[in-house]
Amino acid sequence: MQNKLYISNLAFSIDSDALRKLLTNYGVVLSSQVILQRDTGRSRGFAFVEMSTEEEAQAAVQGLNGQPTEGRALSVAIARDRS
């Protein structure tokens, strides 16, 4: 089961809370995390979001991938396995 999303091409103005609001329209967001630069704490421009089910993750991909958000067209895909 892969219910994690990889989102890239994020506007720097988007934070994990903004992401959560975006994905909550397509399903239950278990967690959302924008990857931040370790040194500055600012956004690195990509993020991972975990949905309740793989089905919702797919719905979010189809719903948000390529959608202009905060001035940038989001790139949404199923995340790889980090383990």
Place this chain on the structure above:
DNA sequence: GTTGAGCGTT
């Protein structure tokens, strides 16, 4: 007030 390809850190 800065940046831009990418699959993660506490």
